[in-house]
Amino acid sequence: MTPVIYIPGDSGALALGADKVAAAIAAELKARGIEAGIVRNGSRGAYFLEPMVEVETQAGRVAYGPVRASQVRSLFDAGFLSGGAHELALGDPEEIPFIARQTRLTFARCGVTDPFSLEDYERHGGLAGLRRAASMAPAEIVAEVTESGLRGRGGAGFPTGIKWKTVLDTGDVQKYIVCNADEGDSGTFADRMIMEGDPFVLVEGMAIAGLATGATKGFLYTRSEYPHAIAAMRRAVEIARRAKILGPDVLGSGRAFDMEVREGAGAYVCGEETALLDSLEGKRGMVRAKPPLPAHKGLFGRPTVINNVISLASVPVIMDKGAAFYRDFGMGRSRGTIPIQIAGNIKYPGLFETAFGLTLGEIVDDIGGGTATGRPVKAVQVGGPLGAYFPRALFDTPFDYEAFAAKDGLIGHAGIVVFDDSADMLKQARFAFAFCAIESCGKCTPCRVGSTRGVEVLDRLAAGIAPDSQIELVSDLCNTMKFGSLCALGGFTPYPVMSALTHFPEDFKPAPMREAAE
Amino acid sequence: MVMQSAGTGIEAQVASIVDGMKGMEGPLLPILHEVQKEFGYVPQDALPVIASGLNLSRAEVYGVVSFYHDYRKEPAGRHVLKVCQAESCQSMGSDDVAARLRQALGIDFHQTTPDGRVTLEPVYCLGMCACSPAAMLDGEVIGRIDADKVDEIVAEVRA
Numbered sequence: 001m002t003p004v005i006y007i008p009g010d011s012g013a014l015a016l017g018a019d020k021v022a023a024a025i026a027a028e029l030k031a032r033g034i035e036a037g038i039v040r041n042g043s044r045g046a047y048f049l050e051p052m053v054e055v056e057t058q059a060g061r062v063a064y065g066p067v068r069a070s071q072v073r074s075l076f077d078a079g080f081l082s083g084g085a086h087e088l089a090l091g092d093p094e095e096i097p098f099i100a101r102q103t104r105l106t107f108a109r110c111g112v113t114d115p116f117s118l119e120d121y122e123r124h125g126g127l128a129g130l131r132r133a134a135s136m137a138p139a140e141i142v143a144e145v146t147e148s149g150l151r152g153r154g155g156a157g158f159p160t161g162i163k164w165k166t167v168l169d170t171g172d173v174q175k176y177i178v179c180n181a182d183e184g185d186s187g188t189f190a191d192r193m194i195m196e197g198d199p200f201v202l203v204e205g206m207a208i209a210g211l212a213t214g215a216t217k218g219f220l221y222t223r224s225e226y227p228h229a230i231a232a233m234r235r236a237v238e239i240a241r242r243a244k245i246l247g248p249d250v251l252g253s254g255r256a257f258d259m260e261v262r263e264g265a266g267a268y269v270c271g272e273e274t275a276l277l278d279s280l281e282g283k284r285g286m287v288r289a290k291p292p293l294p295a296h297k298g299l300f301g302r303p304t305v306i307n308n309v310i311s312l313a314s315v316p317v318i319m320d321k322g323a324a325f326y327r328d329f330g331m332g333r334s335r336g337t338i339p340i341q342i343a344g345n346i347k348y349p350g351l352f353e354t355a356f357g358l359t360l361g362e363i364v365d366d367i368g369g370g371t372a373t374g375r376p377v378k379a380v381q382v383g384g385p386l387g388a389y390f391p392r393a394l395f396d397t398p399f400d401y402e403a404f405a406a407k408d409g410l411i412g413h414a415g416i417v418v419f420d421d422s423a424d425m426l427k428q429a430r431f432a433f434a435f436c437a438i439e440s441c442g443k444c445t446p447c448r449v450g451s452t453r454g455v456e457v458l459d460r461l462a463a464g465i466a467p468d469s470q471i472e473l474v475s476d477l478c479n480t481m482k483f484g485s486l487c488a489l490g491g492f493t494p495y496p497v498m499s500a501l502t503h504f505p506e507d508f509k510p511a512p513m514r515e516a517a518e
Numbered sequence: 519m520v521m522q523s524a525g526t527g528i529e530a531q532v533a534s535i536v537d538g539m540k541g542m543e544g545p546l547l548p549i550l551h552e553v554q555k556e557f558g559y560v561p562q563d564a565l566p567v568i569a570s571g572l573n574l575s576r577a578e579v580y581g582v583v584s585f586y587h588d589y590r591k592e593p594a595g596r597h598v599l600k601v602c603q604a605e606s607c608q609s610m611g612s613d614d615v616a617a618r619l620r621q622a623l624g625i626d627f628h629q630t631t632p633d634g635r636v637t638l639e640p641v642y643c644l645g646m647c648a649c650s651p652a653a654m655l656d657g658e659v660i661g662r663i664d665a666d667k668v669d670e671i672v673a674e675v676r677a
Contacts, residue, residue, distance in 0.1 A: 015646050015661030047648035184643055186604030192645040217543075224551075224588050225600075225644050227657050265547060265586035268642060282546030282572075284585035300543065343647035344609035350648050372610070381605055385642075415647065417606045431608070435642065441585075 002035050003081040006054040006061075008111065009040030010196050011228040012189065017069060018051035024072035025053070032076065042197015044111030045351030046098045054093055057083040063093040098348055098367065103329060105337045106314045107190075107353045110197035116235055118243055121200045129319030130245070133208045134253035141212035142168055145315060147323035149335030154180055154273075154308030155383065155412040155488075157334075157401040160315075163305055166295035167213040170303040175215035177206050177257075178280065178299055178306040181222035181229070182264055182271040185384025187415030190339040190351055191309035195222065195229035198313075199236030200245075203259070205312035207250055208319055209305055210257035218259035219299070221276050224266055233261045268439040272487045273306045275441055286441045287487040308413070310339060329355035334400040342368045344381075344417035361395030364418055375420035379428075379504065383412025385435050386492035388499035389425065408499065410492070425504035430458040432496040436489060446481045447490025453477060454497065464510030471501065471508065531556060532564040536571035546572060546582055550589055559590035595630040595637040597675040600654040603640040606647035615651050615663050616640070622672045636675040 007022045008014075022038065029036055043050060052065030053075075062083040064075060071088065078086040090096055104110075113120040121127065133141050146161025167175055179202065183191035194202060206218045222229055237259060240246045248256045262280060264270050270279045274288035277299050298304025314336065318326045327335045334356035340363060341351050347369035364370070364380055371377055379389040388409035390397065397407050404411045419428075433454030442448045454477055461470035478494035485491040501508055535552050539545050546568070553564050560583050569576045583589045601616050620626055623638060630637040646652035649661030655671060663671075 011659050012646055012649055012661065015649050015652060015659035045648075050649075183645060186606045186643045187647045188643075189645040189647055225641060225654070228659075229645075262544075262548070263551060264588075265551070266588035267586050279547065280544050282544040282582065284582055341647065344606040344650060349650075385605060415606075417609055417647065419609045423609065428605070428608075431605070435604075439642075 001058075002037055004037040004039060004056040005081070006039045006041045006056075008043045008051060009115075009228075010043035010050075010111075010193060011226075012047055012193070013043050013050040013052070014228070016047075016050050016066065020069040021051045021053065021067050021072060024069040028072055028076050034081070036081065039114045041113065042110045042115055043193060044093060044099055045107065045193060046096060046348070047350045048098075048348045049090065049096070052090070052093070053080075055081055055083065057081075059083060061093055063090040063096065064088040065090060098350065098352070101367070102353050103337050103355055104353050105317045105326065105329070106201070106310060107194065107198070107339060107351065108317070109201065110194060113198065115197055115199055115232060116239060118200065118239060121198075125320060126200055126316070127204060127245070127251075129316035130204045130207055130211075130251060133211050133319050134251050134255070138168055138212050138214060141208065141319070144323050145212065145318060148318045148326040149323075149330070149333070150311060150314055150318060150326065151334070151401065152308055153310035153314070153338070153413065154271075155410065160307060160311050163295055163307070164209065164213050166293070167215065167303045167305050170296060172303050174217070174300075174302050175213055176299045176302055176304040177209045177213070177215045177218035177259070178273075178277065178294075178304055179206055179218065179220040179309060179312055180271065180273060180276055180306055181220050181233075181309045182276055183226075183309070183413065184223060184268040184271045185386075185413050185415055187343040187381065187384055187417035188341050188413045189343070189415075190341055190413070191222075192226055192229050193351055194309060194313050195226070196232045199232050200240065201313045201316055202233070202309060203236055203240045203245065205315040206259055207245060207257050208315050209307065209312060211250065211253065211255055213303075213305055215303075215305060216256045216258070218257065219262055219280055220259060221262045221264060221270070221280055223264050230261060230263055237261060267441075268435075269441045269487075269489055272489060275487070277304065277306070284441070286443050287489075289486060310413075331355070331357035331398065331400055332402055334402070338399065338411070338414050340399065341413075341415040342418075343415060345371045345373055345420050346418045347372050356398075356400050358399050359395060360390060360397050360399065360416075361392075363399065363416065364395065368418065371418060371420040373420050373422075375422065377418055378421040378423050379419045379425060379500075381417045381419070381428075381496065382415075383410045383495075384415055385432060386410075386488055386495055387412050388495040389428065389503060390499070391503040393503070408502075409495065425500040425507040426458065426462060429497045429500040429508075430455060430462075432493050432500075433458065436493040440489060444484070444486040444490060446484035447486070447493075450477055450481045450485075450490060451493065454481075454493075461508060461510070467508075467510045474501070528557070528561050528563045529567050532567040533571065536568055540571055546574075546579070547586075550583060554589060558593040562591075595634050597636040597656055598639065599636055599671065599675060600639045600641035600644070602642070602644050602646065602650070602652045602654075604643040606643075607651040610650040612651040615653070615668060618665070618668045619672070622668070623675070
């Protein structure tokens, strides 16, 4: 048989040289006169092994990684096309511990299939969910999603089915599905990975949302910082349209749904759902006051479902395997799986999809393998720039919406960023305010003014000017921002600031005292 | 009213972009992206044309252009280097990467070298958090940047 070689086209793998590896493999194939198929798959998410090249052999897939272009010749010499032994050989990719320990529901195909092959997509279970949905009444689809216990994976954790029901129950003739793919949180890359690695699952999820609520038009809004994801989604939408998965008659259901991919313009706040809607409408990305909820008056004033990428990408498996199958994973009120993104100063960085309930310590020490620098872990920021910094003392916190809230934190979009003991938590707290100042939409005063005042207060603290009163001031300011801001940008900036201050007070002592303490 | 100022040709080009796209739902951002793709920035002369085509005031269009970090008021350098400065990259030494690049290129963030070769910008997350520190050079991502990769980047933008 003609060998098939998988070389990730995921932008994380590209950042580590996957295109150079692909070019070297193509050159080597030509030089040796070997016929082989090359598939640019997504990433399986084990970024410490990227670029990870896989070959399809008689005995199944065999992985090699991390491959550098200079090592390609030796791979051929070792007969890697038939799974030959080599120092980079990893064996069956599904048996690599980082991958084997996961429960892949949403990311089942990511890194496995050709992202732009509908045949491959269907062979691996794709479209089964949409086919089932197409045979059901809208209210039945909504009930299935509600029963699955799926909650918004963007961070707020609102039950997806309830949001859908609100839109279904409105009588408006034009409704919209909006996919929030404005993944701006540092430490998160799950949305990017699924858009690049399995874009059809998102198209399918949006189409199901359309059938469930009576919305005929969808918009996917993503970041200009994600050029590869934008290109992948546009290509997938075209293919889906040609295959009649999108269009006036979705899979012969007689119901219409089509979608467009829209690109943001570098404003973090547009990840906030109402700012995103304003941006889609062609306005400044200003946060709207709620109510009215987007489900009642959303895009162009019409009822709108706005869901995160991972929420929508989890819907096809729920519709395929049923609500009970999905709900059986997880703990407490956090049902199903969550793609945890392990990032920053970590030995084994990557995406790890698992049922809710692992402790933070298991994720960082056990799965992540501790820091990349080999130094002790000092702090872990969970949930992006608006998430709290957790010290080792809180490593027993289980990964669950409520458990993190109980520790004055949030899981957000499930990105975790690890810092070693060289981190200066006063500097991190200052950055949280500075970032809020750069990205504030300016509509509400606590966020617009508070963020700048916060930077100034922490600068005075660092300079040793009346430290006790600065700490009192910053605590008071955080309280004002938390309760007085219109959205999570101003409202959650206090999480990183106050958690740094609470858990790492030694870093907030004036410089002379900090030096004396060392 | 479309101002027809002689010589620039910008107005005519922008008018044709607006005509082709104004049927979209919420066309302003896609139009601005297209204008920036065409000219490398959003020229002042484009604003009245867009405003008139979409039945908006110039102030509204200006307000949108100035809100978003991506839209440029003047052309960038031949290369655009965006260096991630968000938390994940911070944890892996992005401050140091930025300092080395600033020094090697002799410019600060938001500046372009006097020879017009490169514009240096901070960016807050490229989704490369599993290969920090990261940067983007002319749309291509670069991960796990160390001293050697800094040298490679500098050599490439100077070439």
